Amino acid sequence: MSDPGGLRIGYIGLGNMGAPMAQRLLGRPGGLTVLDTRPEAVAPFVEAGATAATDTAELAAACDLICVTVLDDAQVRDVVAGTGGLLSTARPGTVIAVHSTISDTTATELAAQCAEAGVDLVDAPVSGGAPGARNGTLAVMVGATDEAFAKVAEPFGHFAEIVIHAGPVGSGTRMKLARNLLHFISFTAATEAQRLAEAAGIDITELGKVVRHTDAITGGAGAIMWRDNTSQLGAADSWFPIFSHVRDLGEKDLSLALDLGERLGVELPLATRALAGLGVGLGVGTGSTAQAHASEEHA
Template sequence: MSAPESTRIGYIGLGNMGAPMAKRLLDRPGGLTVFDTRPEAVAPFTDAGASGAASPAELAQTCTLVSVTVLDDAQVEDVVAGPDGLLSTAQPGTVIAIHSTIADTTAVDLAARCAEHGVELVDAPISGGAPGAKNGTLAVMVGATDEAFAKVLEPFGTWAELIVHAGPVGAGTRMKLARNLLHFISFTAATEAQRLAEAAGLDITELGKVVRHTDAITGGAGAIMWRDNTSPLDPDDGWFPVFSHVRALGEKDLTLALDLGERLGVALPLATRALTDLGPGLGVGSGDTARSRSPRSRSPHGQKEHA
């Protein structure tokens, strides 16, 4: 059963992400209680009709569903299990949702401690940034029991557009870490592309416009993330021709970019790795272009060897 709309929700941590998320809970029938160490962060909520708590412990006295959006593992542990934390007063059946990105082991360990009090902890990290929080279009990846997941669906839906049950406690955080792995490797790749463009005499701000425009159309890296496993594909698999085509285009364009980098004296280590790993990563193996540029076919200085 989902949590009834009459459930009073507590929200702890009213920063750049927490404040807009909590704001979208103000109109829920059950009411909202908030806590933050900064009075100036709490004031807009109490002015709008929410209740303010002096501590997590006080908040847990009246709230059986609590969202936590604080900085790091240490703050999460203090809010949940510290001397004045939620567990000191939480009623059995309370659900504590951690939206902060923490270690998956922290989530699992805290969930075990919560269980000793009859409290369920779910790890529910979010993706979508401050704009997603403001617009109510976040994605949330939930590690929880089926029962706890059912309880958070309705309230999470006030600020999230996509709610994924990733698995048991810890799975939400593991999914968020995989998602952010892609995010920051992509950022690093963007800096490599900027170096190449700058060396070629291009305006990298204009390149940025092109990237943002076309990623909004194609979906960026997410456009290839349709498979349900990462095993090599059978040639009869329907995805095989699709990803073989992606590999062919990618190996061609990566080779052209690497050739440009060599002419301009710009090192492109991520592009070099991508040429090697693209086909196998897609499950279709390396193509002729990647094999021809393998380290065994090149000199120590990166130039092709000629017979």
């Protein structure tokens, strides 16, 4: 198993994400064994040269690296440690990679259980959705030992553009949860923006076009995520003038949006929270616009 390129890979779960990820592993030197509860999901892989396993235990006995993409924590626990699960036949040195987004505590608990059998479990959730899986452009966030990460980095590179070693087991999931926190808060903010635009008589489908266009240019929220910590910045720090400028622009626009919302009778709780916390979150402190708004609120 010193040559990651020669690992025999097993893949469990050939759904919307698992199937395109597994497809990009076809043709690797070590070969591919697949398993899914639906025969119609397995058939195209067999036709393309993969081997079909009849159950989890059979797959584990034949493979060096096993990728798991199932629905939730309960299914992951069952596949890994349930009756007839992977641990029933996996050989010492085997790596089990869980791509499902699960609790970080599930990952660490299962990793400890696997370690007793000499098996490495790594949590390796992905970001980029089915299009990223099909195109091989996913981001994979891996919680693993250095040794286990060295084994999975090359195979993961077949379906991912970025493979990040986030830290020890559990870290991949924690990174994914932070990433998805931003994702779904931004969705909530988008619904708030739509309510404001609709109340103002704006065609929100046209607003959506503008958002998608400009986010593709500016990078969206990721454009400010360059620092290696979240401490407050000193005035001499090179980031201070940059983020102060971002804060001032943001506070101005948020204040104007809140004023429009007040006139239209539209509540904007996320915008209110953003105005109060933007500068502090950027590490440059609250700006004059937010301070003035806070004074008016308490007047």
